[in-house]
Amino acid sequence: MTNIGKVIQTFSADKNSSGLPRPIVSSLNLIVDYGIENDKFALKDLDQTVMMVGLKSYDIAKQEGINLVHGALGENILVDFDPHEYKIGDVFYIGDSAIEITQICTVCNHLSVFDKKLPKLLKSHRGLYCKILNSGIITKEKEVLFKEDR
Template structure:
């Protein structure tokens, strides 16, 4: 077990809105983030983890956009893109298991036509909830495996 970083910002999606809502904390159970509109839709895609490094990479190429634009639920100062399915993280009270890399979606090209190519391997990574609990801004991220 090793502390690898911290949660910097949390976001959820809500019914009827295309913008992400920033939260101070949220609660998770094995079906996902309880307040999120995608709760209980696909447990392998329950939580999208994104690194601040993705925003920094875009910024180096003169593409800037607000946090939350990549669709993340948890923005962190740790880069998780080297993790593989089955790896586990403790974030706050919850334990998440990496399930799959995030696929590119059309909305990224609306931000900038070069963004999908630029962030091909650096957009985010999905996790499923193994053990529920509260996650809040500033929580430590611990690599369990």
Template sequence: MKVLSVHASRDRGFPRLRVEAVKLVPGYGIAGDRKAGKREQRAVLLLGQATYEHLESLGFDLPYGALGENMVLDLDPHLLRPGTKLRVGEALLEVSLYCTPCKTLKERYGSNFPQKLGRRRGMLARVLEGGTVQAGDAVQIL
């Protein structure tokens, strides 16, 4: 399993910009990302490639980052329970909770977008051990 893309943005809204790499900081999140340092259990948003495939099947042609995620993985994070630990690149993450669709998605993609997205918005995680993560890095479920 691996990381397909990484995203961060200092600015509010979507999409989050694709970046070469991100630096994760324990108890803080992604250095330079607008959400960093706000709520530890919501530090990193993980999304599976399957979410984009689902949306494409419904006629949405969205680039990675369009849903505000920090990482797109080639595994479905919705299959992971809160408390599951993941080694992602150099960092250690702990899945904390399900991410519900926000009003920005509704405003950007239409009032029925949250229903079409369903429970595929991603999983939020906290950073237990810091390090750099980039596309192509391995993902291990511990």
């Protein structure tokens, strides 16, 4: 397995949270066939349980003069590499957990609260939805590993 980067920050919205940005949390407890412990989206769509975003998405916005706080894109995991360089079906290993890319997150109008240009600007870099393959705890600074299966 190859170390491809690290976790910059973790975010989760509990049942009392609404809107964006998602609140920062010290860790995420990923649970197979459930979702993220205490997250309001747990048990909803298991193929969209975890959203991963790379710093590049924030850089794209910043280049257009849109300064966003981390968590504004609705991510659960912010990483220091571009996850969009990987494809659906690829698996990331973070600590004991493993998550598989299931789809590219579609850009919704929720982002226009920050800037009307943002949905179009990030249409191919909003983030990736993942499902949980192995349970585990994810914290800031954890290495993200990828096993080349090609």
